Amino acid sequence: MKRKAEKQQTAAPAPVSAVAARKARMQQMQAAVSVENPSRGGSAEEPPSKKPRRTPEEEGQAQPASEETNVRITRSSRASGGRLKANKPVEKKERDPPVERDEKLPVQSPVPDAESRPDSDDEEEEQNAVVGETSVGVAPIQGDADAYETPADTPGLVQEFPLSKTRLNKSNIVYSDEHRLCVRIKEKMSLVLLGHYDLWVKRGVVSVMGAKLHPSPRLYRVYAPSTHSLPVIKCIAGVDGAAEVEVISCNSGIYRLKDLSPLYQRVWNGKNTSADKLTLKNVPSSTKRTFSVLYTSADDSFKRHLRPLHLEKQWSSAIKSLSQRGSRLKALICGPKASGKSTFSRYLLNHLLSPAPQTENNYCNTDGVAFLDLDPGQPEFSPMGQVYLAHLRSPVFGPPFSHPSLKDSHDGTIIRAHHIGASSPKEDPDHYVLATMDLMDRYRALLASYPQCPLIINYPGWIFGLGLEVATWLVRSLGLSDVVYMSEKGPMEVVVPLGQAAQEAMIPLTTLPSQPTDFVSRSSAQLRSMQLQSYFHMSRPAEINTPLWLDKPLSRTKPFHVQYSGQRQGIKGIMVMGSEIDPDLLHEVLDGSIVGVVAVESPRAILGQSDMPVMSNRNAGATENGHEDADVSMEDSSEPINPFIEGNVIRTPNEDLPYLFVGSGSSNPLDPKASRCLGLALVRSISVSSRQLELVTPIEGSAIRDALEQNHGIVLVRGQVDTPNWAISEDYYAARAAEKRHRDSVDKLKKNAESLDPQRQARVSATLKDRIRRASNVPWMTVIEDHASRQREAAEREKSLWKLRKKAYPGSDSEGDW
Structure with missing residues (x-):
């Protein structure tokens, strides 16, 4: 709670406080909204996740026309969550062109298409977008956040933010090709990449998301989407003053989920950056890896709000102090919502799982770390609605939707899970407490086989009222070694009872500053949808150690x-x-x-x-x-x-x-x-x-x-x-994606002057159009056509052209100028 008072200081032209900078930014955003929609009174003081719900007519006027169609899902208002009902057909209306804004106000950037496949052309993708979204992010609708999965229209300030401290040049690029990049990173320098890749540490020691990675033959899979802060590869110890790492493109298939949902679009890397082009000189220009090197956020072709994943010094000190307890560590991580509990837990988990250098007798600690996730709304290693006990044996690099389950995984296993059936334990606190106690019993049984296994407990943001009573009861009864509260701003009615419970249990209470972010590209409800979709589409073939996603x-x-x-x-x-x-x-x-x-x-x-x-x-x-x-x-x-x-x-x-x-x-x-x-x-x-x-x-x-x-x-x-x-909407988006791929292939053949079969192309095109029609003709989904985007694009092209009118004859009225 009290999220505004805990925001970290953002980059600003002048050295002002974080509160003042945020207030000035909110005033600019309010001005932009009032200019665009003077008749609708709306406040921009809240982040996108707090937007009020709009009617379909207002949504059609305010939403940016970055897509030709938009899909809305309707559902029954039955309190028991009944079957989806058929929605009345919505009258299709063309949107009015937007009001021109002042250049000094924050303006939405042009919306490019979602990230392309590794072998596709980004220019063609941007010109033939199927479904896009704004560069600001996606906002839920209050009271019914998961009923509409549409991009947000909240204007925002896209600022250039530094990411990497290392600049690639001939001296630090060891080798590179179309699939891999090997670089040297000097000590205390860092490198930030966007996308998903395999990381191989060849020399020196680097830190990634709390884990210290030493040289070994192992590859670590890293997922760095734009929906979360980007992992930072930092050299902490080097050979001759530098560490050597190799980054390899991977084909996990997770990027293909963009063909099934707009929530997965514009998530990974876009067009090649200047650093990518430097390392791809001897390959075709259309070559694209599954990752991109970014110096600043301005290098991103989609102009998203990208931020590096850095920890405050107090967080780092607390992680080092907690890790020194070794097998005696049993830490409860709690705090208000959006205070960084999951991030801190992930960092602490990776730090404890950091592999030590190989010794002469090849000794390796195999006891791992137990992770008790008590947050059913945003679990780390399972889909929503569950609490579970996991046994981790390897660090994990990526957001929850990149590891929605641990079945048959070499990274770890789920020891036991219970279905809570809701995003918050407040629906049935008694059942929640019983599930917690059973999972703690399973942890004690796990200690018989792994006696050196520490425990990390991730508690949800349900910290007020009855949630506080449950938290204090857990502190008194679970036999913990530490309690970490993720907020220095209180409130006192939470910190005081929590401190008293810790004092009664004779364990220390550590208070850390929260570390929220000013910009979010997905709301909590949409992140849950992404994690559920990833869960149902992920598979783990027996012959490989990494998961694959099917589209x-x-x-x-x-x-x-x-x-x-x-x-x-x-x-x-x-x-x-x-x-x-x-x-x-x-x-x-x-x-x-x-x-x-x-x-x-x-x-x-x-x-x-x-x-x-x-x-x-x-x-x-x-x-x-x-x-x-x-x-x-x-x-x-x-x-x-x-x-x-x-x-x-x-x-x-x-x-x-x-x-x-x-x-x-x-x-x-x-x-x-x-x-x-x-x-x-x-x-x-x-x-x-x-x-x-x-x-x-x-x-x-x-x-x-x-x-x-x-x-x-x-x-x-x-x-x-x-x-x-x-x-419900997967078939529709899959049909649109198939039609786009067919259109791109036809354009490519025409560009290369290759022979075409007109009759066959017409049959395929008709089949795909019929598939789109059948996929959109369902009673529980309404497809709203948007033809205004083409009109606005044509208007923008018209403004950007230089026009010259010549004289018809001397003295003619048709005489003109530039």
């Missing part, structure tokens, strides 16, 4: 076919967290939603049902292949449903769905000690005739098979997770 829409992905009724029933029950719903509405609530796949381990899984008999034995019958192979079923033997679930299941009258409800008024959740979450799934459809559910999920078939072999029942839990609007 196939979920509607074209092979689903699980699960029986929910009959002798081959695989789903034992369907729970809906929160208030009780009418069984007739279960189909509406479940269809098209995100659910937690929970394995029930004991008949005491539902709180208050401890007197139920022991769960009967069942034989698993899952297929041998993964979820993308042949149809996968989660079925057991033909034995009846065990009494634990059977006594609480209500069959819906029309669909025969097993509605599992226990409680009075609200549903009792599953006991964390007797259940665990396997992951999330998207209910793509419900077939009433065959009594089957179609589930799309990245959960491996082996995980479900192992749960069934252990006589665990599978229950689907429908919580209050954000509506998957990104999944």
Whole structure:
């Protein structure tokens, strides 16, 4: 809280305080908004994430026309989060041309296209944009932040901000080609790159996001998108005064997600910078790596607000002090929202996981670090709605959407997870505390195998009221070694009780300054959508150690076919967290939603049902292949449903769905000690005739098979997770991207004077247009055409041309000038 008072000082022409600089910037932004829309009273004193909701007409007038079409997702206002409803058709209107602004006011820069594929032409991409966004960022809509995933129209000041301290030249470039770049970085100098790449430290020691990397044959995958502060590669110890690192392009496929969602557009590197061109002299001009070297933020072709990821001295001192505790470290990181808790936790985690130099006996500490993530709204290594205990063995470089899960990863594993079903624990604090205590028990059990494993606990920004009571209770009961509070501004009603609890537990309380950012390109709701989309599209092939992302829409992905009724029933029950719903509405609530796949381990899984008999034995019958192979079923033997679930299941009258409800008024959740979450799934459809559910999920078939072999029942839990609007619009954006690629290929053939088959090109073009039409003709999505962008572009080109009118004859009235 009190975010404005904690903003760090930004670059300014004169040495003024951060508060004064921000106030002056906000006044300029207010002036710009008042000039553009004098009839609408809006305040620019809040960051983009606090914008008020606008009507569709206002949104159409104010939003920049950087795209030919815009997609809006409509949903039901049902309190229980029911099925998406059809929206009335919106009348298509052309937008009025914008009012010209004064040059002294902050003006939005022209919007280029999203980042291109490594082998595409950026100039053509910018001229043929499918969907773009402003350079300022994306703002949610208050009260319904995830209902619209559209770019923000908040004007901002694009300032030149220093990034790298190292300038590339012939003396520090060891070698380079179209895939790699090897450079020397002098001590105390740094290098900042935008994109995603593999980092190989060959000589010296460098620091990246808190980790100290020594020379080794290992490659570290680094994700540096523009949505977050950019990692800084800094030399802290060198050979002959310099470290030598090699940066290698990687093809992870994560950049392809831009073809499925506009939230992933303009995230990675754009056109080659001056430093890139210097290292790409002997290769074709169209060559582009998956990373770019930036000296300042002005080098970015998209003119985004790029900032380096630097730590304050107090943060660095605290990290060094905490890391000295070694295996005795059990630190709780807490503080207000947007204070830097996740960043500090990630830095501390990487610092503890920094590999030491190899010794003669090749000793390596394999105990790793335990990471207890108690923030269900913005988890680090899992999709939203979960709390979990992870065991990390290697530093991780990238934002949460670059590692949405740790399944079969050499970086670490998820020991145990629980489905909270909401972005905040305030929905059910009792269940949240029980899940926390169970995860702490699992950590104590982990110490039996890894006795030197420290613990980092990331607490959410729920720090007021009941959240403060939970935090102080955790401080008194978890046996911690340290408490870190991420704000020096208080408030005192939080710091004082927290300090008293730490004093009672006889542990130190460290207060650190928050480190927020003035500019955000994605809101919290949109970052959650990006992480969910990344979670469902990520895969980990067995033959490689790094993840791959697939750009196939979920509607074209092979689903699980699960029986929910009959002798081959695989789903034992369907729970809906929160208030009780009418069984007739279960189909509406479940269809098209995100659910937690929970394995029930004991008949005491539902709180208050401890007197139920022991769960009967069942034989698993899952297929041998993964979820993308042949149809996968989660079925057991033909034995009846065990009494634990059977006594609480209500069959819906029309669909025969097993509605599992226990409680009075609200549903009792599953006991964390007797259940665990396997992951999330998207209910793509419900077939009433065959009594089957179609589930799309990245959960491996082996995980479900192992749960069934252990006589665990599978229950689907429908919580209050954000509506998957990104999944609904994937087909539309994929069709637009396919049409654009076809258009670019035709233009390239014409440019090279190659032969074309007009009939074939016409058939392909007609097929793609029909695909776009079918993808946009769905009742829950409205496509708003925007033809004003072309008119504005034509007007801008008209202004930039020099015109000359000649005399028709001496003395003619048609006489003109430049």
